[in-house]
Amino acid sequence: MIEWLAQQWNERHFPNKTEEVVSDPTRPFFVVYVAWHPGFTDGGSIAEAIRGHFRRELYENVAGGTGLSVVFRSLPPPGDSIPLDIDFDEAHATAIVILTDGTLAAAPQWVAYARALGERAEATGLHVRTFPVAIHQTVLAPLNMTEQALRWDQWNGDLQTRTKRLLSELTYEYCRMLRHFLARLQRPDEDEAALEAYLRKVQIFISHSKHDDAGERVARLIRDRLQDGHGLASFFDVHDIPAGLRFHKVLLLQVRVSAMVAIHTDTYSSREWCRKEVIEAKRHNVPLVVANCISDLDERGFPYMGNVPVVRLDLDGQDRINVVIARLLDEVLKDFLWRCRIALSAETADPAVIFIPRPPELITLAALPPEADIPAPIIVYPDPPLSTEEERLFAEIAPRVQLRSLTEWLSGAVR
Structure with a gap:
């Protein structure tokens, strides 16, 4: 029964998309992992800052739920010396931040764990990336990872200042990842080399x-x-x-x-x-x-x-x-x-449904197609829904236009 429901959902929302992209509508499209050795004193606070930044309300409205999923890998399970492995198939795109300090570099099993993640990511494709963060310069040689590290050790400032710099650096890297991921969604038949041609600045x-x-x-x-x-x-x-x-x-x-x-x-x-x-x-x-x-x-x-x-x-x-x-x-x-x-997660073939990346305002109406082309457009925007006062103003000025947050629209809330 569950498989049948998933198939019906896919057929409705993704009539032209590949099975690889739409096999599971509940599958998150972007997950961030943060890994650090439990002996790294500042590792927990840096990881919490990453989670707080990408799970804040700013990203909730476009990513859904509580923002981006941020998962920790630090404490190993009982009887083991390294954390659980990371399943790259759990999300459409995965970013792995590895906080590499002297404690990690001195632990052979942790070094092997970090290297294995990098090698697997490289073999998987550009939708999975590892981002080593070099807390100290001396950690780079023991790790011997091919990925370019984020050089925390070369930044100025205290822990808070460097953490803010790290958040900006990671945001930039995630932009690069998702730009490529979006190109892959739009052109699923292209190989990686061909996709690069579409990635403009x-x-x-x-x-x-x-x-x-x-x-x-x-x-x-x-x-x-x-x-x-x-x-x-x-x-x-x-x-x-x-x-x-x-x-x-x-x-x-x-x-x-x-x-x-x-x-x-x-x-x-x-x-x-x-x-x-x-x-x-x-x-x-x-x-x-x-x-x-x-x-x-x-x-x-x-x-x-x-x-x-x-x-x-x-x-x-x-x-x-x-x-x-x-x-x-x-x-x-x-x-x-x-x-x-x-x-x-949405069917985009209907020309009457217009998706915009932030809450609508009156200037949004200026970009709508003529009424003769689309008599009753539906504007879909990130959650949460507009206030009653804003909706009333739109209804007075443009009664033909329906305003729906993405959650409202997916639940079928259209007249």
Whole structure:
């Protein structure tokens, strides 16, 4: 009976997808494992920080449940000296973070455990990756792992500062993984080499006003940090809209693979091109972060800069640049998680069903097809559902449009 129900679910939601992708609708699509030797004093706190970061509400709404699944591998079962093995078939994509300190490097069975995970991951494919974290430089030689390690030992700062850096580095790596995973879902017949051709850089638009020195200066700081950061330049293509080129010709050709940082200085809202950039980003559901750099006042707040994360960035607080970039990475990862989840758990062939990666707002209506083409569109967005007040406003302005959170839609809540 259970097998029959699973088959019916698959036939309804995945009429064109391969058996490999849809064999189990309850199978998580992305699971994170954190492994560390129990003798590593700070291992537990670092692992808890990873779990707290990726299970917070930010990711719950796009990944479902309580956010990303984060599983620990540290304490071995009774009578053994290493933790339980990791089953790569339990999820569609698996990331394994190995906190490698001197205690682990001095334990032969743990070294063998870490090496075996790396070798198995390499043989499995790019949807399974191991990420060694070198707590001390001396651990790399004993491990002899071929994966490029995250160099905790070379970062500055105390435990809390380095942990924040690790969270950003992992978020970036997970973005890379899910970009590849999404390409594999969309092109299941392509081999790994062919898929690489489809993996374009994620475009980053730094939207700022050129009519004050602050906007230019902050834009350069963010651009330099992205281009100089570990691996970011190979993943992101950082630029703004060059002067002299037609806005729509440049932006609209690339916006669907973009993310945007809007540097909100005092003159930002008064500039026509800045407003156009934000509106186009909103119309195409681009991941967007606002860096609030207001120093005095904004004469007319721009309404379309709402419904997205806002990070306070003092003009003299260069240390907050990392916070802006970390939040941008979060938004990019959320976008990939949402698109993967839709590809795995929802039927996308119905043109009347429109999936968007964040809660709808009135500008969402501007991107809908004409009523003659789709009389009754259904907008599906990440949980939780909108408030009653927001739904009432939509009902008054666009009564033909149905708004449903993903959970509501999957449960059949349509009129």
